Amino acid sequence: MRNLPEDMLWASLVFAVLVAVFSGPGSCCDPQEYRTQAGECCPMCHEGTFVQSDCTPFSGTRCRPCDSGTYMNQPNGLKKCFSCSSCVADNGLLVWQKCTNKTDTVCDVLNGFFCKSLAEDTGCSMAEKHKRCTAGQRTKEPGTDRIDTECEDCPMGFFSHFGMNCTRWTM
Incomplete structure (x- = not known):
């Protein structure tokens, strides 16, 4: 039998150790x-x-x-x-789809709220109450379940007591 040079012997030993480590139990599961x-x-x-x-x-x-x-x-x-996730009514959420053993609860928003954080598989995870326009403003765009109410100031010569519609001043 031929003697291998010392470098090849070490290389063979390192290779054998690596094979043992990386092909042993649990190395790479299907x-x-x-x-x-x-x-x-x-x-x-x-x-x-x-x-x-x-x-x-x-x-x-x-x-x-x-x-x-x-x-x-x-x-x-x-x-x-x-x-399972919870849809807390106090946070403006309601159950859209109940949790099953294979799917999480899907939440949606209650009337008067809009979704601040929407996830594709679990629905709305955080809702916020629609803002109310203040006196001197009117509702430009009402809020939906996905966007908040948009307010704008009444033009000069108009007023609004409740933040809904602007009414012309009368003398």
């Missing part, structure tokens, strides 16, 4: 798997469920449905589901 704390790759749980116990050499991942008030909207390797 997209449908998650890595456990022990570094093993286990099949993910489906939407609406979470991991009750990790897989073993003898059994697959044990998944459990999300409890009431929680949801899971993606395949996962998590130990608990996400808490």
Whole structure:
């Protein structure tokens, strides 16, 4: 047998260590798997469920449905589901779509409010009451569920007691 030069021997040893480290358990899981704390790759749980116990050499991942008030909207390797969002009426929000085990609550705004923060999947997360125009102003554009009321000052020779419409002064 031929002796390898010392540099090649070291290179071979480093390569072997790298292969062992990067191809060992848990190095790179498939997209449908998650890595456990022990570094093993286990099949993910489906939407609406979470991991009750990790897989073993003898059994697959044990998944459990999300409890009431929680949801899971993606395949996962998590130990608990996400808490459902609340639509608090005191904050100008109402439930548009109830939380299910696969989807979060979707909120919308109550009458008299507009949405300040809108998320594509969960609806409105922050609402604000429409502003009221003050005396000497009129409502230029009424507020909607997405924009606030727009006010403007009454022109010279007009007045407004309640911030609604401008009325001409009479003598």
